[in-house]
Amino acid sequence: xxxxxxxxxxxxxxxxxxxxSGHSFVQxxxxxxxxGEHRAIDDVSLSIAKGEVISLIGPSGAGxxxxxxxxxxxxxxxxxxxxxxxxxxxxxxxxVKRARVLAIRRHTGMVFQSFNLFPHLSAVQNVALAQxxxxxxxxxxxxxxxxxxLERVGLAAKADAYPSQCSGGQQQRIGIARALAMDPxxxxxDEPTSGLDPEVxxxxxxxxRELAADGTTMVMATHEMEFARHVSHWTxxxxxxxxxxxxxxxxxxxxxxHERTRRFLSxxxxx
Amino acid sequence: xxEAFLLIAAATGATLLLTxxxxxxxxxxxxxxxxxxxxxSAILRGIYTVFVHVVRGVPALVWLFIAFFGLAxxxxxxxxxxxxxxxxxxxxxxxxxxxxxxxxxxxxxxxxEAGWALSLGRWSLAxxxxxxxxxxxVSPTTATYIVGxxxxxxxxxIIGVPEIVYVTGLEVQSLGHGLELFLFAxxxxxxxxxxxxxxxxVIHVRLTRRYAVL
Ligand SMILES: Nc1ncnc2c1ncn2[C@@H]1O[C@H](COP(=O)(O)OP(=O)(O)OP(=O)(O)O)[C@@H](O)[C@H]1O
Ligand SMILES: [Mg+2]
Numbered sequence: 001x002x003x004x005x006x007x008x009x010x011x012x013x014x015x016x017x018x019x020x021s022g023h024s025f026v027q028x029x030x031x032x033x034x035x036g037e038h039r040a041i042d043d044v045s046l047s048i049a050k051g052e053v054i055s056l057i058g059p060s061g062a063g064x065x066x067x068x069x070x071x072x073x074x075x076x077x078x079x080x081x082x083x084x085x086x087x088x089x090x091x092x093x094x095x096v097k098r099a100r101v102l103a104i105r106r107h108t109g110m111v112f113q114s115f116n117l118f119p120h121l122s123a124v125q126n127v128a129l130a131q132x133x134x135x136x137x138x139x140x141x142x143x144x145x146x147x148x149x150l151e152r153v154g155l156a157a158k159a160d161a162y163p164s165q166c167s168g169g170q171q172q173r174i175g176i177a178r179a180l181a182m183d184p185x186x187x188x189x190d191e192p193t194s195g196l197d198p199e200v201x202x203x204x205x206x207x208x209r210e211l212a213a214d215g216t217t218m219v220m221a222t223h224e225m226e227f228a229r230h231v232s233h234w235t236x237x238x239x240x241x242x243x244x245x246x247x248x249x250x251x252x253x254x255x256x257x258h259e260r261t262r263r264f265l266s267x268x269x270x271x
Numbered sequence: 272x273x274e275a276f277l278l279i280a281a282a283t284g285a286t287l288l289l290t291x292x293x294x295x296x297x298x299x300x301x302x303x304x305x306x307x308x309x310x311x312s313a314i315l316r317g318i319y320t321v322f323v324h325v326v327r328g329v330p331a332l333v334w335l336f337i338a339f340f341g342l343a344x345x346x347x348x349x350x351x352x353x354x355x356x357x358x359x360x361x362x363x364x365x366x367x368x369x370x371x372x373x374x375x376x377x378x379x380x381x382x383x384e385a386g387w388a389l390s391l392g393r394w395s396l397a398x399x400x401x402x403x404x405x406x407x408x409v410s411p412t413t414a415t416y417i418v419g420x421x422x423x424x425x426x427x428x429i430i431g432v433p434e435i436v437y438v439t440g441l442e443v444q445s446l447g448h449g450l451e452l453f454l455f456a457x458x459x460x461x462x463x464x465x466x467x468x469x470x471x472x473v474i475h476v477r478l479t480r481r482y483a484v485l
Contacts, residue, residue, distance in 0.1 A: 074384055074387060074388060105387070105388065105389075105390045106390050108388070109388070109389075110385075110388040112381060112384070112385065112388075116381035116382060116384060116385035117385070118382065118385070118399075118404075119404065120403045120404055120407065129389075129391075129395075129399055130389035130390065130391055133392065133395040133399065134389065134391060134392075134395075178385075179388075182389060182390070
């Protein structure tokens with residue numbers, strides 16, 4: 001019997017698809033990213049449900065940043081598939097369709113290690129700009145929402161300050177407000193605290209902890225092991241472009257299965 | 272003598288015309304040229320590099336002679352003023368393109384990435400993010416270059432463009448008083464370049480008062 005005509009078979013597939021889309025908000029499958037001959041991301045699959053917080057840990061150069069940048073297509077994967085919400089893409093080395101990329105990016109917000117604030121715009125302008133240009137919000141509405149987001153990260157008082165007039169921790173909070181103002185469904189954090197003093201980093205972690213408590217779906221690359229352990233629902237350990245181990249933080253941190261994970265953890269935790 | 276001063280002062284118009292047109296040509300046409308330098312195509316980037324090096328690697332005076340005497344031999348006879356505007360204009364295009372390229376290189380990749388991550392369109396990214404930073408980055412260098420251009424415009428006297436130096440030379444030939452008349456010419460250049468420098472500094476300080484430039 002021709003499988004295409006098999007109603008049972010079709011039904012099963014339909015159920016599977018529905019199941020996976022009902023379950024996961026982000027679905028990345030077999031992502032590969034090469035830089036020259038080097039495989040920075042080597043066949044990584046990842047599925048994230050709404051409201052989940054995923055931490056990416058692993059040694060320097062493991063591909064944590066690159067993986068985050070594939071999730072909003074700042075880097076184009078060489079192969080694999082990616083779905084964020086209802087926006088899906090398949091990568092096969094051919095040029096990507098800009099509209100598809102934009103559809104994925106519209107769901108995501110990104111917070112950078114080096115903040116990347118716009119230096120010629122004040123804090124509130126940094127947060128308002130894309131709301132007006134991308135979401136078509138009026139100047140007043142964008143400003144009101146920008147102020148609300150700045151308030152949320154504890155920076156209402158700095159609304160009219162320029163980035164250079166703000167400390168590193170304040171700049172990073174502006175960066176978070178800027179991403180949140182676009183109402184993203186998925187927030188990507190690339191070592192948001194690693195350019196900061198530990199004490200200042202704690203301010204950022206406090207903001208992220210609140211976001212997590214509010215049910216924000218988040219993926220974060222981090223070297224803050226305690227934070228990853230207490231805030232994330234799942235931890236992925238990356239080494240040489242691959243996710244070698246994943247699981248609940250308690251399991252990954254206390255009973256890692258992989259020898260490489262143990263070595264990494266003993267190096268960073270000093271035990 | 273008084274008449275000589277007046278004639279020299281009147282020649283300021285030609286000097287300004289030459290300077291301002293060459294500067295405008297460079298400021299406007301340098302922008303599309305720098306797009307070649309940013310192109311993905313190695314051929315276009317090569318064309319850019321060759322153009323800029325050839326234009327800037329030859330003394331302005333030589334280009335001026337080529338435009339005025341050389342083209343005439345080919346049957347293209349340009350008036351002296353047009354030759355001078357053409358020559359200084361083309362050099363200004365290459366120079367401004369290099370200034371823009373330096374300014375663009377100073378804008379960190381993270382600025383583009385932040386824009387892309389926010390889904391900003393190409394136009395908004397250029398207009399709202401890149402251009403304002405580029406403008407601030409290149410405005411001091413551009414002002415310095417325009418002052419240089421003002422002084423270079425004196426080269427046009429050699430092919431007979433009736434600008435300050437040419438007219439001063441004529442008057443000195445017929446009246447003498449070379450010291451006073453050329454000092455006067457020098458004062459006119461100072462009177463033009465000093466305010467230009469001051470204005471550009473004021474503009475730059477106002478633009479960048481609130482943030483450290485790159
Ligand atoms: N644009 C690029 N061009 C070439 N190689 C790159 C590029 N970006 C990343 N790489 C390489 O890909 C690998 C993964 O880099 P990535 O920045 O993702 O690591 P990481 O896990 O974030 O490291 P870190 O903890 O130091 O931030 C590294 O070997 C890096 O050198
Ligand atoms: Mg990184």
